[in-house]
Structures are given as C-alpha cells and as structure tokens.
Amino acid sequence: MRVNFTVNGRPQEADDVWEGESLLYVLRERLGLPGSKNACEQGECGSCTVRLDGVPVCSCLVAAGQVEGRDVVTVEGLAEYAKQRAEGGCASGACGTTLQDAQLGVPPGEAWGRQAKGTDSQTGEGGELSTVQQAFIDAGAVQCGFCTPGLLVASDELLERNPNPSDADIREALSGNLCRCTGYEKIMDAVRLAAARQSEEV
Amino acid sequence: MPANGAPTKITQGSQTKGGIGESTLRPDGTLKVTGEFAYSSDMWHEDMLWGQILRSTVAHAEIVSIDTSEALATAGVYAVLTYDDLPTEVKNYGLEIQDTPVLAHGKVRHHGEPVALVAADHPETARRAAAKIKVEYRELPVVTDEKSALAPDAVLVHENRDDHHCGHVPHPNIVHRQPIIRGDVEEARRRADVIVEGEYTFGMQDQAFLGPESGLAVPEEDGGVHLYVATQWLHSDLRQIAPVLGLPEEKVRMTLAGVGGAFGGREDLSMQIHACLLALRTGKPVKIVYNRFESFFGHVHRHPAKLYYEHGATKDGKLTHLKCRIVLDGGAYASASPAVVGNASSLSVGPYMVDDVDIEAIALYTNNPPCGAMRGFGAVQACFAYEAQMDKLAKKLGMDPVEFRQLNAMEQGTVMPTGQPVDSPAPVAELLRRVKAMPLPPERQWESSEGADVRQLPGGLSNTTHGEGVVRGVGYAVGIKNVGFSEGFDDYSTAKVRMEVVGGEPVATVHTAMAEVGQGGVTVHAQIARTELGVTQVTIHPADTQVGSAGSTSASRQTYVTGGAVKNACELVREKVLEIGRRKFGTYHPAWATAELLLEGGKVVTDAGEVLGDLVDVLEDEVVEVEEEWRHRPTEAFDLRTGQGNGHVQYSFATHRAVVEVDTELGLVKVIELACAQDVGKALNPLSVIGQIQGGTTQGLGVAVMEEIIVDPKTAKVRNPSFTDYLIPTILDTPTIPVDVLELADEHAPYGLRGIGEAPTLSSTPAVLAAIRNATGLELNRTPVRPEHLTGTA
Numbered sequence: 001m002r003v004n005f006t007v008n009g010r011p012q013e014a015d016d017v018w019e020g021e022s023l024l025y026v027l028r029e030r031l032g033l034p035g036s037k038n039a040c041e042q043g044e045c046g047s048c049t050v051r052l053d054g055v056p057v058c059s060c061l062v063a064a065g066q067v068e069g070r071d072v073v074t075v076e077g078l079a080e081y082a083k084q085r086a087e088g089g090c091a092s093g094a095c096g097t098t099l100q101d102a103q104l105g106v107p108p109g110e111a112w113g114r115q116a117k118g119t120d121s122q123t124g125e126g127g128e129l130s131t132v133q134q135a136f137i138d139a140g141a142v143q144c145g146f147c148t149p150g151l152l153v154a155s156d157e158l159l160e161r162n163p164n165p166s167d168a169d170i171r172e173a174l175s176g177n178l179c180r181c182t183g184y185e186k187i188m189d190a191v192r193l194a195a196a197r198q199s200e201e202v
Numbered sequence: 203m204p205a206n207g208a209p210t211k212i213t214q215g216s217q218t219k220g221g222i223g224e225s226t227l228r229p230d231g232t233l234k235v236t237g238e239f240a241y242s243s244d245m246w247h248e249d250m251l252w253g254q255i256l257r258s259t260v261a262h263a264e265i266v267s268i269d270t271s272e273a274l275a276t277a278g279v280y281a282v283l284t285y286d287d288l289p290t291e292v293k294n295y296g297l298e299i300q301d302t303p304v305l306a307h308g309k310v311r312h313h314g315e316p317v318a319l320v321a322a323d324h325p326e327t328a329r330r331a332a333a334k335i336k337v338e339y340r341e342l343p344v345v346t347d348e349k350s351a352l353a354p355d356a357v358l359v360h361e362n363r364d365d366h367h368c369g370h371v372p373h374p375n376i377v378h379r380q381p382i383i384r385g386d387v388e389e390a391r392r393r394a395d396v397i398v399e400g401e402y403t404f405g406m407q408d409q410a411f412l413g414p415e416s417g418l419a420v421p422e423e424d425g426g427v428h429l430y431v432a433t434q435w436l437h438s439d440l441r442q443i444a445p446v447l448g449l450p451e452e453k454v455r456m457t458l459a460g461v462g463g464a465f466g467g468r469e470d471l472s473m474q475i476h477a478c479l480l481a482l483r484t485g486k487p488v489k490i491v492y493n494r495f496e497s498f499f500g501h502v503h504r505h506p507a508k509l510y511y512e513h514g515a516t517k518d519g520k521l522t523h524l525k526c527r528i529v530l531d532g533g534a535y536a537s538a539s540p541a542v543v544g545n546a547s548s549l550s551v552g553p554y555m556v557d558d559v560d561i562e563a564i565a566l567y568t569n570n571p572p573c574g575a576m577r578g579f580g581a582v583q584a585c586f587a588y589e590a591q592m593d594k595l596a597k598k599l600g601m602d603p604v605e606f607r608q609l610n611a612m613e614q615g616t617v618m619p620t621g622q623p624v625d626s627p628a629p630v631a632e633l634l635r636r637v638k639a640m641p642l643p644p645e646r647q648w649e650s651s652e653g654a655d656v657r658q659l660p661g662g663l664s665n666t667t668h669g670e671g672v673v674r675g676v677g678y679a680v681g682i683k684n685v686g687f688s689e690g691f692d693d694y695s696t697a698k699v700r701m702e703v704v705g706g707e708p709v710a711t712v713h714t715a716m717a718e719v720g721q722g723g724v725t726v727h728a729q730i731a732r733t734e735l736g737v738t739q740v741t742i743h744p745a746d747t748q749v750g751s752a753g754s755t756s757a758s759r760q761t762y763v764t765g766g767a768v769k770n771a772c773e774l775v776r777e778k779v780l781e782i783g784r785r786k787f788g789t790y791h792p793a794w795a796t797a798e799l800l801l802e803g804g805k806v807v808t809d810a811g812e813v814l815g816d817l818v819d820v821l822e823d824e825v826v827e828v829e830e831e832w833r834h835r836p837t838e839a840f841d842l843r844t845g846q847g848n849g850h851v852q853y854s855f856a857t858h859r860a861v862v863e864v865d866t867e868l869g870l871v872k873v874i875e876l877a878c879a880q881d882v883g884k885a886l887n888p889l890s891v892i893g894q895i896q897g898g899t900t901q902g903l904g905v906a907v908m909e910e911i912i913v914d915p916k917t918a919k920v921r922n923p924s925f926t927d928y929l930i931p932t933i934l935d936t937p938t939i940p941v942d943v944l945e946l947a948d949e950h951a952p953y954g955l956r957g958i959g960e961a962p963t964l965s966s967t968p969a970v971l972a973a974i975r976n977a978t979g980l981e982l983n984r985t986p987v988r989p990e991h992l993t994g995t996a
Contacts, residue, residue, distance in 0.1 A: 175934045
C-alpha cells in the first residue's frame with residue numbers, strides 16, 4: 001500500500017508498504033530516518049518514541065497504515081520543532097517547516113565519514129540543537145545513546161506541557177523509556193537543566 | 203587512612219584545555235542527540251538483503267533431518283544455508299575454546315541454537331521463509347544443574363573434548379576448575395569462636411544492551427567481505443570469522459558500527475559469521491538485525507551460580523578462614539567460562555584479609571543458555587555471597603557490620619589467597635567510612651500535606667500502599683574486581699597517532715581499534731592526546747581492523763590499556779616532533795638541547811615555561827605518525843592445583859550503602875537511595891566516571907530485585923525472552939545515586955588511573971539485599987529477590 005503522511009514538517013509518501021509494517025519500520029527503512037531506534041519493537045523500551053499529532057507514541061506499535069494523513073515528529077526534526085514552538089509557530093511542525101532533505105538511506109561509508117569528522121569538539125559539533133538536546137550532551141546523559149532519541153522526544157514533550165517539573169514528575173514522564181547505561185541520574189540532571197534553561201529563555 | 207596517594211606520572215604537565223582530568227563532553231554527543239549517529243542496526247546499502255536465523259525450538263536434541271525446499275521456493279528468498287553449506291573445514295568458533303558450531307551439526311545443545319540461515323529481500327519474507335524450514339528433532343535428556351551434569355551416568359554435553367582444560371577437570375561436563383589452597387584451614391578453623399555457613403543462589407542476568415545485535419556484510423570485488431558491526435573487540439571477531447569463511451584475515455575488513463551498549467554481551471560473536479556467509483553466497487550486501495526476542499537467545503548471559511561459603515571469626519572480630527565452593531552454570535558452550543572461574547575463585551575472599559583458605563570454583567557444561575561475559579563476571583557472584591556472610595558474622599558477633607568489615611579490610615600490602623600481594627592503594631576501610639558518612643535520605647519522603655505521593659512508594663502508581671506496612675532498611679557492601687585480562691594473557695593494545703598542521707593549526711589524529719560501546723573511551727583518547735601533545739584539535743579515527751588490536755572493551759580495561767597505548771604513542775610522536783624542532787631550531791637556542799621540553803597550547807615550551815616556538819612552525823608540512831603496541835605489566839597463570847600465582851594486573855574497589863523501603867505485606871521493594879564510594883585512581887573524565895559508577899550501580903540494583911532469565915528446569919527452555927517478562931530498572935525503579943570519588947594513584951598505571959566500570963556492579967547487589975534483610979529480618983540467600991520471597995509465599 002501507499003502511505004502519505006507528514007514527517008518533521010515535510011509531506012512524505014511511502015510506497016510498497018506491507019500491511020504488517022510499523023511506523024518505525026517505514027521511518028527507518030523506507031524514509032531514511034533511522035534516528036528512532038529499534039531496541040525492543042514491542043512497546044516496552046521507548047527508544048522509538050515519536051510525536052504522532054503531538055502525542056508521544058512508540059512508533060513500533062503504530063501500524064504504518066494508521067498514520068495516513070497524520071503528522072509525525074521524530075528526533076531528526078526535534079530541533080526545528082522546538083524552534084518553531086519557541087517562535088510561537090505551529091508546534092505540530094506541520095506549518096511549512098523547512099528542514100534539510102531527509103537523508104535517504106545511510107550508506108555505511110558516508111555515515112562513518114560523517115562520524116569520523118569533527119570528533120574533537122568539546123561541546124558538540126555546533127549546528128542548532130534544541131534546549132533538551134544540548135542539555136543531554138552537557139549533563140552527560142548520553143552514553144551509548146541508543147535510548148537517547150526516545151528520551152529526547154519524551155523529555156521535550158514533558159517540558160512542553162510542564163515547564164517546571166518536579167523530580168517525581170520527570171520520573172513518571174520518562175518511565176516508559178529504558179536506559180541501560182546511565183542509571184538515569186544524568187538524565188534527571190539533563191531534564192532539570194533543560195527546564196532551567198528554558199525558563200531563563202522565557 | 204591506610205593508603206597514600208602516590209604522585210601520578212604525568213610525563214607532560216600540560217595545561218592544554220580539554221586535557222585529562224576535565225569533564226570534556228563526548229565527541230559523538232551531537233550525532234547521538236540528533237539521531238544521525240549510525241548504529242549497526244542503521245546500516246543500509248543499495249540492493250541489500252535481510253538475513254534471518256532459524257533457531258532450535260528445543261534445548262538438547264539430535265537433528266534427524268532439515269528440509270529447506272519450501273523456504274528456498276519462497277518468492278524473494280535468495281539463499282538458505284545449513285551446516286552442509288559451510289565452506290571450509292573450520293565450522294566452530296569460540297573465544298577460548300572453539301566449541302560453538304556456526305550452524306548446528308546433527309545436534310543442538312541449547313534452546314535457540316542457530317540451525318539455518320535465510321537471506322531475502324524483506325525482513326518479513328526472511329522470517330516467514332525461515333519458519334518454513336522443517337527440522338525434525340529427536341530429543342535428548344537435558345543437563346540442567348550440577349547434579350544432572352556430574353552424575354556417573356550423566357549425558358555429556360560435549361563428547362570427545364580435546365580443549366586445554368579437559369585434562370585437568372574431574373568430569374567432562376566441567377569446563378574448568380580452579381582450586382585455591384593457602385594456609386591451613388583446619389587449624390585456623392579451630393581458632394574460630396564463631397562459624398557461619400551459607401548457601402547462596404545467583405540468578406541468570408542478561409546484559410540487556412538496548413542496541414540489538416546487528417550489522418551489514420558487504421561482499422567485495424576481491425572475493426572478501428567488509429563487515430560493519432557492533433562488537434566489543436574487532437580483532438577477536440576477525441580471528442574467529444576469517445577461518446570459517448575460508449578467507450585470509452586481510453580479506454575480512456571490519457569497521458565498528460555504532461554500538462548500543464555491550465556490558466559483556468558482545469564479547470562473543472552473534473550474527474557476524476552468518477551475515478558474511480549469506481553475503482558471500484548471494485554476492486549481495488546482507489543486513490541482520492535481531493529483534494529483542496532473538497537477542498535473548500543471541501548472546502551469552504551472566505553465569506547463574508550456587509555458592510557454598512563457610513567463614514570463621516574470633517570473638518574480637520578477626521576472620522580466621524574461608525572455605526567456599528562456587529558452581530557456575532556455563533550453559534552449552536564455553537564462551538568466557540574459564541576466565542569467569544578464575545575470577546570467581548581468586549576474588550572469592552572479597553576485599554578482606556584471610557590467610558587460610560580452601561576455595562574451589564567450577565563452571566559446568568549444561569543444556570542451559572550459554573553464559574559468558576557480563577560486567578564484573580565471576581566477581582559479582584562471589585561478592586553477593588561473601589557480603590551476605592560478613593553481615594551474618596557481624597550479627598553473630600554482635601558487631602556493627604561496617605566496623606566488622608573495616609576490621610578485616612585488606613590494604614596495600616595484603617597478600618591475596620593466590621599469594622599475590624596487593625601493591626597499589628586498597629582503601630577498603632576508607633571507602634566504607636566515606637559511604638557511611640554520607641547523609642541518609644529523610645524518612646517517609648513520600649508524605650506530603652496532600653497525602654502520600656504513591657510514585658515514591660513501593661508499588662508506585664499501582665497504588666498498592668499509601669505507607670501501610672512499609673518499613674525501611676539500610677545495608678552496606680564492598681567488593682573487589684580485577685582490572686584487565688588476567689592469568690598470563692598477553693593483554694595489549696595498539697594506537698596509531700598522527701600529528702600534522704591542518705588549516706594553520708596543529709591537529710592530532712588518534713586511530714585505534716577500540717570498541718566505543720558508550721563508555722566514553724573516544725572522549726578520553728582525545729583528552730590524552732591534548733595533554734600529551736599540547737593541541738586543541740584531535741580527530742578520533744573510526745575504529746577498524748586497519749590498525750592493530752586494541753583488545754576487548756571489557757574487564758574495566760580500555761582506559762587503562764588503550765588509554766595507555768594512546769599515551770605511549772603520543773609520547774613517541776612528541777619525541778619525534780621535538781626531534782624536528784631540534785633539527786630546525788636547535789642552533790638558535792640552547793634550550794632545545796638542554797631543557798626538558800613540553801608541548802603546551804600549540805607551542806614547544808621548556809619546563810621553566812619559556813616558549814621556544816609554535817608547533818605550526820616546527821611541523822610545517824611534515825607529518826609525524828607512530829603506531830605502537832603497549833602492554834601493562836605481565837601476569838601469571840594460576841597454578842591448577844593450588845591457585846597460586848600473580849594472576850591479576852590491578853584491583854578496583856567500590857562500596858555501596860543501600861536504603862530501601864519494603865511493603866512487607868505485598869513483598870514490594872523500593873530502593874530509596876544507593877550511595878557509592880569508589881577509588882578511581884585518577885578520574886581522567888570525572889563526568890564519565892560518575893556516569894559509569896551510576897550505570898554499574900543500577901545494573902547491580904536490577905539483579906537484586908528484578909532481573910532474571912527464567913529457564914525451565916525440566917526442558918532447559920527460556921521462559922521470559924522479552925522486555926515484557928525480563929524486567930530491567932526503569933527511571934521509577936532507580937533511586938538517586940550519590941557518588942563519592944576517591945583518587946589514590948596506582949603508580950603502575952597510566953596517570954595512576956584505575957579501571958572503574960565493573961566494581962560498582964559488584965557491591966550494589968549485596969548492599970540492596972542487606973538493606974532488605976535489615977528491613978524485613980529475612981535471611982534471603984538468593985538474588986534477585988521476588989515478592990514471594992518476602993511474603994513467605996514462594
């Protein structure tokens with residue numbers, strides 16, 4: 001089947017989609033957006049969390065056909081999404097966002113060429129990151145990073161609806177996202193840091 | 203305080219920004235937060251196929267027949283391979299013992315063993331085709347525990363063993379046995395005023411890294427293959443892969459793809475050979491990605507163990523002796539079992555002074571899932587037992603459990619049961635003092651004016667209690683872990699460092715084969731290069747097999763060993779750069795010849811601080827490059843009869859204090875806080891050090907209260923291979939983890955550092971158990987603790 005939907009503000013058309021394919025599979029394998037991760041593919045780990053019409057969902061549990069005509073934001077579009085929101089634009093990301101062309105496929109050579117570059121930076125490579133993305137880097141909340149995309153989408157959504165969360169609020173909001181490396185302490189730090197920075201910005 | 207901090211040997215007193223000791227940020231951080239970092243499961247290639255593995259549905263059986271015809275006839279299927287399709291005489295692989303079949307040959311020895319491979323143009327096509335392969339099994343009796351493994355008429359898991367351990371083990375179903383005999387236990391036993399015995403059970407833990415086993419094999423024009431894969435040790439993989447493919451190692455190129463965690467679970471091969479076989483057969487790139495279900499079958503687990511301990515102590519609280527026997531279940535294939543046995547036996551005494559010991563550790567071959575490396579292996583199981591013993595002894599003697607431990611704590615100079623003296627700081631008593639001195643979290647934090655916040659209570663949002671039946675407990679534990687590969691292993695690493703001027707600035711490039719699995723080795727390598735070469739810009743080359751081996755990212759060893767190799771290569775590069783400077787400028791300034799020279803801030807300076815010149819002017823268009831192996835001091839094998847030998851490189855110590863609240867009515871546990879004090883020698887990157895300690899602590903918490911792979915004792919089949927049924931701690935299960943870092947330099951190690959990744963995983967588990975015992979008064983001799991163990995309904 002063919003599925004038409006919007007991803008990170010861009011209309012997308014996926015062809016030859018099997019009925020059993022998940023949104024996660026279509027994003028990763030058909031649209032060249034592998035940022036959403038495939039850690040369990042059964043809705044337990046949250047690594048594949050995306051916003052579907054603004055609501056955080058496990059994209060592995062959404063059948064591709066269910067997203068017809070709907071609006072998806074992935075980690076790849078998070079910075080632009082947050083920027084639009086800060087500028088008072090359409091927070092759903094559907095209002096004429098201009099993003100870079102979606103990367104179609106990740107040939108290993110190219111991917112590793114990119115990874116090889118600029119590894120020296122002490123503060124990340126520059127480029128525009130959302131507050132929550134930068135906070136994850138600064139607080140040391142990223143180790144292997146496999147849980148990071150899902151946690152970023154979930155944390156950003158938490159801070160959108162609750163700019164000043166208590167620790168218990170943060171733990172509750174992120175309880176659907178497993179991390180095996182950090183013991184969550186630095187993730188707590190990152191969300192607190194992002195909340196503090198956001199409140200300074202306002 | 204028992205130990206003094208020796209000065210660290212920083213050969214280059216560099217003040218260059220971003221050097222060692224600073225919390226510089228990860229170089230891969232931005233790619234990881236934007237979703238651009240290419241993990242092994244993100245690999246993609248034009249025209250690639252998807253590989254799928256068919257695994258055995260039974261644990262122990264003869265394979266009567268395999269019919270692949272229907273699978274082969276499926277549209278979209280390019281290849282179906284079985285044992286008969288393997289291209290060479292080499293059909294097995296293994297870390298130490300080559301006992302693991304690439305594909306089952308006539309027999310399967312555990313549930314989930316690979317039997318056949320499929321390549322197809324869609325992963326679902328591959329899965330469905332694999333399901334069409336008909337395998338007829340004739341089931342055999344299963345070996346599942348010590349009794350069934352060592353019975354006189356026991357079924358042998360491996361017939362006709364010819365490995366180097368088979369000659370000294372008392373039974374063919376024992377992989378390896380390591381006794382340690384020292385002193386006179388019977389005499390010492392007579393001096394004991396109290397004797398405490400215990401029988402402990404440690405459950406099977408899974409590494410549960412989040413990035414599934416995956417990779418992409420691309421056939422190359424020269425008949426070779428290029429494999430992009432997530433692993434812990436590229437060269438160890440290569441050594442095992444190439445012979446099975448019938449290719450020389452030069453024709454198997456390996457590049458490290460992004461690794462989504464490892465924790466020991468990627469030390470053995472998973473899909474590497476299978477993807478290469480399919481790629482070479484079809485002539486197309488082949489990608490394999492396990493799903494979580496398959497991942498539980500696709501890697502080894504932590505050895506479950508039975509531990510039998512007897513300690514004695516005098517009235518004044520001094521340990522007299524230790525007798526112990528540790529039985530580790532290695533499962534169907536050897537994997538890292540021999541090394542796990544070595545660790546379990548040599549560290550079974552814990553960080554305590556005991557002169558008279560009679561120790562035995564064995565690993566069994568059974569039909570349970572294969573077990574091997576997981577963070578802290580061997581030492582983790584032992585720590586659970588000896589720390590329970592310490593609490594029992596303290597209680598029996600009427601002593602404070604922390605003071606009792608401090609009274610018996612080893613220190614620098616203590617001789618281990620192996621006869622090896624501990625020759626660097628061993629601040630065990632000091633770490634206990636520090637962790638105990640940390641402020642306790644307030645009682646009943648969940649209470650507020652609006653009633654109980656159930657999120658902070660045992661049972662959480664299940665709303666099972668508002669504080670009724672909730673009791674608090676506090677427990678302590680301390681552990682000892684060896685760092686690096688032990689027992690005479692040639693444990694080296696290789697680093698290639700280049701220095702040149704790029705865009706008017708001196709730039710260093712560091713190239714190693716070290717597997718960055720999330721630990722932050724790449725961050726530290728750049729810091730070392732800055733410190734040693736005085737540059738700001740450092741590029742970390744992707745890890746591959748175009749440079750010599752870095753050894754494994756395990757055993758807490760990479761910052762020590764590959765860090766040491768990078769430091770060493772940088773020192774050699776620095777010497778060459780200074781040579782160039784002396785050649786060019788030596789005649790202009792005598793200090794080039796007479797002073798001790800450093801590289802700092804892009805300049806050559808004397809140790810008195812005089813600037814002699816810019817690196818840019820020294821180098822001009824010259825490129826300085828060095829590739830060199832580096833080794834830590836050698837170790838020795840343990841004597842097979844007495845266990846004597848200087849087997850370990852370095853020891854690492856951590857202590858924990860756990861505070862728990864237990865709903866005694868429902869048996870639910872909430873860990874409130876897990877405080878840790880650890881000696882790290884020298885924190886090269888304090889932020890990463892804390893991250894490692896907190897992460898390791900949490901994995902220890904997991905195996906204390908929730909994590910266990912359940913294997914049916916009748917069928918040896920795995921019953922909970924999913925994140926629905928195998929639980930790992932969420933952010934709601936994990937408490938605050940305050941960390942106190944001590945830095946007492948080990949003068950034998952680069953910068954005085956100590957490997958840190960594993961020690962916190964040891965003591966976390968027994969501390970939580972001790973706290974639960976303290977809260978409930980129950981004995982609790984197994985981990986993980988489940989509700990039924992607390993409510994008496996087990």
